[in-house]
Amino acid sequence: MSETARERADRLERLPLSDIQAGGGGVFRGFGVFISELRLHRELLGLLVRRELKSRYKDSSLGFLWSLIRPLTMLLIYFVAIGQFLGAAREIPDFAIFVFCGLTIWGLYSDIVLGSTSSIIANAGLIKKVYLPREIFPLAATGAAIFNFLIQFGILLVATALAGVFPLTWDLLYVPAGIVVALVYGVAFGLLFSALNVYLRDIQYLVEVGLLIFFWASPVVYAWSFVVKAGDDAALAWVETVYLINPMSLSIMAFQRGVWAAGSQERVTADGITIPPQPWPADMDLRLLVAFGVGLVLLFIAQRVFSRLQGNFAQEI
Amino acid sequence: MAAPKPSIVGPLANPPIVVSVSGVSKRFVIRKDKSIKERLVNFGRSRRHKEDFWALRDIDLEIAAGTTVGLVGANGSGKSTLLKVVGGIIRPTSGTVKRRGRLAALLELGAGFHPDLTGRENVFLNASILGLTRKETEGFFDSIVDFSEVGEFIDTQVKFYSSGMYVRLAFAISVHVNPDLLLVDEVLAVGDEPFQEKCMKKIREFQEEGRTIVLVSHSARQVEEMCDRVIVLSHGSVVFDGGAKEGIEALRNSFGT
Numbered sequence: 001m002s003e004t005a006r007e008r009a010d011r012l013e014r015l016p017l018s019d020i021q022a023g024g025g026g027v028f029r030g031f032g033v034f035i036s037e038l039r040l041h042r043e044l045l046g047l048l049v050r051r052e053l054k055s056r057y058k059d060s061s062l063g064f065l066w067s068l069i070r071p072l073t074m075l076l077i078y079f080v081a082i083g084q085f086l087g088a089a090r091e092i093p094d095f096a097i098f099v100f101c102g103l104t105i106w107g108l109y110s111d112i113v114l115g116s117t118s119s120i121i122a123n124a125g126l127i128k129k130v131y132l133p134r135e136i137f138p139l140a141a142t143g144a145a146i147f148n149f150l151i152q153f154g155i156l157l158v159a160t161a162l163a164g165v166f167p168l169t170w171d172l173l174y175v176p177a178g179i180v181v182a183l184v185y186g187v188a189f190g191l192l193f194s195a196l197n198v199y200l201r202d203i204q205y206l207v208e209v210g211l212l213i214f215f216w217a218s219p220v221v222y223a224w225s226f227v228v229k230a231g232d233d234a235a236l237a238w239v240e241t242v243y244l245i246n247p248m249s250l251s252i253m254a255f256q257r258g259v260w261a262a263g264s265q266e267r268v269t270a271d272g273i274t275i276p277p278q279p280w281p282a283d284m285d286l287r288l289l290v291a292f293g294v295g296l297v298l299l300f301i302a303q304r305v306f307s308r309l310q311g312n313f314a315q316e317i
Numbered sequence: 318m319a320a321p322k323p324s325i326v327g328p329l330a331n332p333p334i335v336v337s338v339s340g341v342s343k344r345f346v347i348r349k350d351k352s353i354k355e356r357l358v359n360f361g362r363s364r365r366h367k368e369d370f371w372a373l374r375d376i377d378l379e380i381a382a383g384t385t386v387g388l389v390g391a392n393g394s395g396k397s398t399l400l401k402v403v404g405g406i407i408r409p410t411s412g413t414v415k416r417r418g419r420l421a422a423l424l425e426l427g428a429g430f431h432p433d434l435t436g437r438e439n440v441f442l443n444a445s446i447l448g449l450t451r452k453e454t455e456g457f458f459d460s461i462v463d464f465s466e467v468g469e470f471i472d473t474q475v476k477f478y479s480s481g482m483y484v485r486l487a488f489a490i491s492v493h494v495n496p497d498l499l500l501v502d503e504v505l506a507v508g509d510e511p512f513q514e515k516c517m518k519k520i521r522e523f524q525e526e527g528r529t530i531v532l533v534s535h536s537a538r539q540v541e542e543m544c545d546r547v548i549v550l551s552h553g554s555v556v557f558d559g560g561a562k563e564g565i566e567a568l569r570n571s572f573g574t
Contacts, residue, residue, distance in 0.1 A: 004525075004526045005526055008383075008497065008526065008528070009383065009527055012335060012497060015417040016417065017337060017416070017417050018417065019414070043445055043450060044442075051431055051438070055434060058433040059433070126428055126429050126446065127406075128428070130422055130429060131404055131405035131406050311407070311408030314401060
């Protein structure tokens, strides 16, 4: 027969006959396989992220601007309703920057979780027909969320510069810490929920409700000092402790501490009221580190659960 | 059944084994209640809301490099499931599947296409899904467009394509992936006659080049023409494994059972 056929056979002979259910191996080996498969498919991951971004607003005339209009509208609403009408702005200096900080980092987290959760179902056609490491779909949703976040973050930084309150302090180092914590938890929950959502479609609605609850359970539109005050007033010491269990509270505070410089200064308003700096939680660095560590463990568990469940994706979708 | 010895092992002497399936079974559990409400309402009676059947039972087979294998059987006999297990899309309930070499699956043409992206963007995306790097795709790009006969529409969103253009572009990508093992599921029955001929020509070219092809088909004529080994499945088990002519006969007999 032809030369190429013989060459191909010889080349195949040298390749190992490998088990294709690689992910099912030992717990740690399985995770290692996941990482190496991801490295192998990083180009595809990039293309999927671009597809996600391109297709989202493809035929709308404002296109990509829509992804900015939403957070800016939210900023306006919270600025007016909560800041002015409910009076939160009186005790929070540079309220607009404060709220936009919270919305930006929270937006990253909720976009990752929401986008990931529906990603497997959304790519049903592919999953049923072609083998790919399925984790790639939640991760592509994550990539798209990160892209949106970076743009919003850019706007935030420009806004602080224009307002003359660009945060040039060592506290700026809290920003990457806050982002990393949000990323780790977002990806961990995203992986977990995306797999569970295949088996139980209620998950995506539960996730929406859960995110709404946690939005208000995190210091996005009100400051940490309000929580401390409420806890002190009611003489309930556990309020703060419980509040800080939520890793997103820590992540958001770290982000605010980095970008929202006014929060760490004493301010005197025009009518002579002194606003003390935010009572940032003690040992914030340590808490962030612990939250990050726990998040990594969670991420590991989530990936293992995902890998267990993904064997039946093709017939369950 | 005794160790199946294929009557023809391809044109090569001692070809290496490309696919090895041993003891593979697949059980499907079909739950009829997908939401929490339904599960709560039916709690305790959940057995009645589960259906349980074996799509594959104890399949053992080895496929040598360079062979073209036809998987045939009645509807629901498990041939597509077996193809998906070999392709790694479905994990078997028990047993192992081993494989070597690069795989491309023609399970459904254009499965990876996104309607809102242009043909060009979809070529890069789909080629990447099938395992080509960006560089390789760039190298093949003109040849892909040429083969697909899509021409200047390559920069149009694929949702405006006719179904023929869609399928041709998808097929063109798949055959440029340079697979060692090609899995084909019923896709050769699409497109107009000239295009079908083109597909067949490409498949024969693949055979010449010593690629291994596993195809699922309902067309006895197609199988007889192309395959040098036929595996007949019935109710999830292999009932025949051997030459193409005898295979088609065995298939006809299996319909009776």
